Amino acid sequence: MKKWTFAAVLMCLVLALAACGSNKDEKSGEKKGETIKVENNFGVSNKDGSSTETVKNTVEVPKDAKKVVAFDMGFLDTLDALGLSDRVVGIPQNAVPAYLKKYTSSEYKNLGGLKEPDFEAVAALNPDVIFISGRQASLFKEFNEIAPTVFVGVDSTDYMKSFKANTELAGKIFNKEDEVKTQLAAIDTKIADLNKKATASKEKALIVLGSQGSLGAFGAGSRFGLIHDVFGFAQSDKKIEVVPHGQTVTSEYVYEQNPDILFVVDRDSAIGEKTSVKKDLENELIKKTNAYKNGKIVYLDAATWYLAGGGIESVSKMVDDAAKGLK
Template sequence: MIKKLSLLLLIAMLAVVAVACGSNNEKEESGPKKESAKSEEITVKHQLGETKVKTNPEKVVVFDMGTLDTLDKLGVEVAAVPHDGLPEYLSKYEGTTENAGGLKEPDFEKINEIAPDLILISGRQSDAYEELSKIAPTVYVGVDTTKYMESFEENVTLLGKIFGKEKEAAKEFASVEENITALKEKAPTDKKGLIILASGGKVSAYGPDSRFGIIHDVFGVPAVDDKLEVSTHGQSISFEYIAEKDPDYLFVVDRDAVAGDGAAAKKTVENDIVKNTKAYKEGNIVYLDPNYWYLSGGGLESVDSMVKEVSEGIK
């Protein structure tokens, strides 16, 4: 009887030791793998340099509105954005994030206080790149309008990789591409368009490779003038120029609606001179939402909305 009890006790002790060892081994195996996934480091080459970035950053400061748009679509939380200049459809971030300062004047003190893991910027913050890089890894994610779709896809893919959303990013981008294909098939090649920005009673024009040139370069609407100056502010033009070029379609971005005293483009554009154009006579003056076109181009939602607006505007 004593021998039996001793044998049972020995078996029980061995079982406890085996379970404990198995538990420790499991922790040792799963621990490092889990930690590795959290702290993977990638090197990002961008327009302003090369930056080492850790994936799945917890605190992110975003200055580029197109990027904020994409992160919103992918369900990624951000710590801070500039509250001034937010597109209306992203206005919720004013109440859910810290204010990172102005689009051209970052609040360095606030950003230092936040101690972010990553800062994402574009053209308006280029001059502050070095200063921001001293605070945290900083990456330029502005869209290159001379190769819009390639640049747009690169940014979406990069964001998907950084935040562990590769599949979601690829799926959303594919959906945008599908809508673009449908638009290109619909766009009339025998009718030409002109893109203008209306601001303070004046107008400037944009052609291929410009910030709004996606209409010509990607959507397939031929330009009425392919020699327009390519610049951020466009080429200053007169209403007589519009009448002279006589576009079939006139695409209008109203800057005043988002950065002025309110929508005023219709009153500015539809004057006696422009009323003589084919675009006016045929009802083809298309007013584009400046929230997407002026504030946040290059985002998953903004580009898709831009496609839909042009698709609905052409006949």
């Protein structure tokens, strides 16, 4: 039998231990990267706006996540503004604002609809994180089983606080804190300037959503309420009910309110359907209002307001849009 020297035995042990260490690393998948704990706390609502349940939990999101799925167009807007388009791997491509159309190319996976996600397609991407908002709130559990899921919907009762929180979260996850501070400061400056002018004008405004011949009115605290709450425009009617699609109103109502400024969101246009909102709205009654007589019916950029609110680019666009009411 061949004799083994002590040195040879020792060398074999060293090599064996090294091999075990290597296998252990491969088996355990190496050291985990840094994560950020994010608390979700949001309500799931019925069509009438009433709450059915509250989702409250904590998820761990990989720091500087490389593969992102975005179901909220506002958060996609923010990722785009921060130069993070290369992190996005998929979105629902059926309703995307024109300024974000590059995300409808084959470079990004189509993940179904805003309210009807293709979960198989989402899972196949093996994303690091998924961002959702109100339209997907009831599907949180299904998303979170695929990857850490973060709710980034904007709270209309405190729009700027929630918008800033979401934007700062993006900065924290993707190491863009300084850029986020700069972007938010610029938006604050624009809003302060608009608010000063709107408050000084004392003109009363009304916001309506038009869709397939119907009208919904929105006031403070609603999905478009930042026109009043943040931008400083006075309301023509302070008793508007806060519901998801607006308080149902008629041309007679608008005529009676006689707003100095009428802000209009064309839902049909926003979702790519044939629209007659402008034709239906500007009837003989509406033509008798101050808004029409003074050329102050302002058709807001529908896709931005209806689909992509709460993003760095969209909020800046919304300020510019609303400012048209003072010209």
